[in-house]
Amino acid sequence: MNGISGISTTSPYLYGQIASGNRLTSAANGAAELAITQKENAQITGINTGTKNLDDGVSLVKTSDSALGSITDSLQRMRELALRSTSSILNPSNRAAIQQEVEQLKKEIDRVASQTNFNGIQLLDGSQTNGITLVGDAYGSEIGINGSVNSTIDALGLSDFDVTKSFDIGAIDKALEQVTGDRSTMGAQYNKLEYAIDYNGYASENLTASMSRMGDTDIAKTLMELKHQQTIQSITMMLQKKSMAQKGQQILGALQV
Numbered sequence: 001m002n003g004i005s006g007i008s009t010t011s012p013y014l015y016g017q018i019a020s021g022n023r024l025t026s027a028a029n030g031a032a033e034l035a036i037t038q039k040e041n042a043q044i045t046g047i048n049t050g051t052k053n054l055d056d057g058v059s060l061v062k063t064s065d066s067a068l069g070s071i072t073d074s075l076q077r078m079r080e081l082a083l084r085s086t087s088s089i090l091n092p093s094n095r096a097a098i099q100q101e102v103e104q105l106k107k108e109i110d111r112v113a114s115q116t117n118f119n120g121i122q123l124l125d126g127s128q129t130n131g132i133t134l135v136g137d138a139y140g141s142e143i144g145i146n147g148s149v150n151s152t153i154d155a156l157g158l159s160d161f162d163v164t165k166s167f168d169i170g171a172i173d174k175a176l177e178q179v180t181g182d183r184s185t186m187g188a189q190y191n192k193l194e195y196a197i198d199y200n201g202y203a204s205e206n207l208t209a210s211m212s213r214m215g216d217t218d219i220a221k222t223l224m225e226l227k228h229q230q231t232i233q234s235i236t237m238m239l240q241k242k243s244m245a246q247k248g249q250q251i252l253g254a255l256q257v
Helices: 002-018 031-085 094-115 170-215 219-256
Strands: 132-135 142-145
Touching: 031 094, 031 142, 031 170, 031 219, 142 170
Parallel strands: none
Antiparallel strands: 132 142
16 A cells, blocks of 8 residues: 555646646755745846836936937027027017027926926936936846936026027037937937846846746656556556455455365
């Protein structure tokens, strides 16, 4: 009966491995392998969480860049109007009308800079003096993005820009250079995040493959083992029945003597 008992206690493990697809259903199936796969699983979870953080960072950078694009358009229009106002054909009334549009553009720049946010985090008003930090992998490594960007009309040096008075069009060029520089930085940060996301994807894929090789059930091999055990169990039971029948005949023969 010991043989049958051993097989009976082993078979449920095999059924469990086949049903779940996991060979390491308990530490008894491989303590070292289970420890390694659990560590790898923790790494995979951390990497995938880091990727979600980086995806949020990509969305944040895109939000900032789109807003800076809008500010660039307003500055380009201001420059166009400033050049228009230098024409000697225009009279003071004409320049006053142009200045009205300039003032509206300045207000629009301030509105975009003060209201652009991501999940409540202001992005372009200079409040993020230390930038924004993202945890990008399973080890807590940090990636900084969106440093102190200030695109308010004051920060751009155009709060007093007035085409009805003496003005320097170079002030607009300087503001455009500042915004363009911020956009270039955003582009570099976007690429950095994309590279980090790609790396996380490769790392997660390789760790998953490693964990699969170590922990997944070899279905064909397990089915063969299960069939082997079932065959042994069947033969053992037949032999035991035959043995019991022979003993019964011996006892009956002894009683008849």
